[in-house]
Amino acid sequence: MHLWKDLMRKAFTLIELLVVIAIIAILAAILFPVFAQAKLAAKKTAGLNQTKQIGLAVNIYLSDSDDVLMPYRHSVANALPAINPTYLAYQAAGDPRAATMASQGNTTIHAIFFNQMLQPYMKNDDIWKAPTANNAWVNFQDKGSWDVGFHSYGGQNSYAANNYLLKSNAGVSATSVSEVSNTILVIDATYYNSLPAQPLSGFCKIGGYDPTGGNAASSYYHYWKHLGNNVLNFSALGSNDPDNASNVPVFDQIKARYNGPLNIVRVDSSAKAIDHKTLVYDLRQKLDKSMWNPLKTPCEP
Numbered sequence: 001m002h003l004w005k006d007l008m009r010k011a012f013t014l015i016e017l018l019v020v021i022a023i024i025a026i027l028a029a030i031l032f033p034v035f036a037q038a039k040l041a042a043k044k045t046a047g048l049n050q051t052k053q054i055g056l057a058v059n060i061y062l063s064d065s066d067d068v069l070m071p072y073r074h075s076v077a078n079a080l081p082a083i084n085p086t087y088l089a090y091q092a093a094g095d096p097r098a099a100t101m102a103s104q105g106n107t108t109i110h111a112i113f114f115n116q117m118l119q120p121y122m123k124n125d126d127i128w129k130a131p132t133a134n135n136a137w138v139n140f141q142d143k144g145s146w147d148v149g150f151h152s153y154g155g156q157n158s159y160a161a162n163n164y165l166l167k168s169n170a171g172v173s174a175t176s177v178s179e180v181s182n183t184i185l186v187i188d189a190t191y192y193n194s195l196p197a198q199p200l201s202g203f204c205k206i207g208g209y210d211p212t213g214g215n216a217a218s219s220y221y222h223y224w225k226h227l228g229n230n231v232l233n234f235s236a237l238g239s240n241d242p243d244n245a246s247n248v249p250v251f252d253q254i255k256a257r258y259n260g261p262l263n264i265v266r267v268d269s270s271a272k273a274i275d276h277k278t279l280v281y282d283l284r285q286k287l288d289k290s291m292w293n294p295l296k297t298p299c300e301p
Contacts, residue, residue: 043131044258047188048273050127054159054186055269057121068171069185069267070118072161072193075111075169082109085116086139086152097140100151113155113192114166115139130158130188132257134229160189160226163211165267165294178296180267187279188262190231195223196283196292197245204283204299224280228254228262245280254280267294 061070076083082091087109090098101108115128115138129136135143138156162184165172177183187194195211198204198221203212212218224245225232230253254262254276261273283290288298 044261044273046131047258048263048271050130051159051186051188051263051265051271053122053124053127054118055265055271057118058185058265059269060121061118062174065171067174069166069174070114071168071170071172072114072163072166073111073168074117075106080110083112084109084152085112085119090140097151101140104151104153107150108152111153114161115155115159115192128156128158130257130263132229133158133188133190134231154192156192157190158188159186160192160194161186162292162294163193163195163220163223164206164209164292167209172294174267177267177294181270182291183267183294184264184279184291185267186265188228188257188264189226190229191223191226193223194226195220196290197224197280199284199287199299204287205301206293206299207295207297208300225250225254227280228257228276230254230256245284251277251280264291266291 058069062068074083082088084101087098087101089095090101115125119125125138128138136156136158137143138158139152141151141153141157165177165183165185174180203210203221211220211223219232219234219237222232222237222244225247230250257276258273260275262276262279263271263273264279265271279291283292287293288296
C-alpha cells in the first residue's frame with residue numbers, strides 16, 4: 001500500500017504533462033525548419049556534384065572529338081534509320097514505350113540529344129535527374145511535363161544547353177569560345193535548351209546566330225523561363241517584350257530549384273552555383289562580357 005502511494009506521488013500531474021508536451025512542440029517547431037534546411041543543403045551539394053560529373057563527361061567527350069562540342073540535338077529525316085538510342089533499346093527489348101515514342105515520329109526517334117551523346121562517358125542516366133527538379137525524367141518522359149504527348153523529346157528535363165553555344169546538328173569548336181571559364185555550357189532548367197533575358201533594346205544575336213530565326217513572335221524570347229524549376233507553357237506565351245523578365249511567379253519557380261542558386265557547367269568543365277537572378281539578367285547587364293555570350297562580342301543588329 002505504501003509502495004502504491006509512493007508511485008502515485010511520483011506520477012506526472014496533468015499540468016506537468018501539458019508543460020512537457022508544450023516544450024516538445026516548441027523544440028519541434030524550432031528543429032523542423034533546421035532539418036529542412038539541412039536536407040535542402042544536402043540536395044544542393046548532390047546537385048552540384050551531378051553538374052561536376054556532367055562537366056567531366058564533356059571534358060572526356062572533347063578529348064575524343066578534337067575539341068568540338070556536341071550539338072544540343074542531332075536530327076535526321078524520317079526516311080533515314082532511327083538513331084535515338086533509347087528508342088532502339090526499347091524496340092530491341094519489345095518494350096511498349098518504343099511504340100509511344102514512335103507515335104511522335106521525328107520529334108523523338110529521329111533525334112539524339114546531348115545527354116545521350118554524353119552517356120558513353122557517364123554510364124549513369126540518373127545524373128541527369130536534378131535532386132529537386134519537379135517530375136525529373138531521363139530518356140523517356142514518365143512524369144508530368146509541359147506537353148505529355150512529347151514523350152522523350154529533349155532527352156531529359158533537368159538541365160539545359162546554352163542555346164547561344166550549342167547548336168542543332170553541328171558541333172562548335174571549344175577553342176572558339178573566348179573565355180572557357182566564364183561561359184555557360186549547361187544550366188539547371190526544365191527543358192533541354194535555355195537562354196537569358198534579352199536586352200531591353202531587342203533580341204541579341206551573337207556571331208551571326210539568332211535562335212529566333214528573325215521571328216519576332218518566336219518562343220525563344222521566353223527561353224529564360226525554362227531555368228530552375230519553372231516550366232514554360234508554350235501554349236500560353238504572353239508578350240515577347242524582353243522586359244517580361246520581371247515576372248514574379250516565374251522567378252519564384254526558378255528560385256525553387258535550390259532556394260536561390262542554380263548550378264552551371266562551364267566550357268572548361270568546371271561547375272558552380274550562381275544566384276538565379278544573376279543568371280537571368282547576366283546578358284542584359286553585361287552584354288559582351290556575359291556568361292551566356294561564348295564569343296564575348298557585342299550583340300549584333
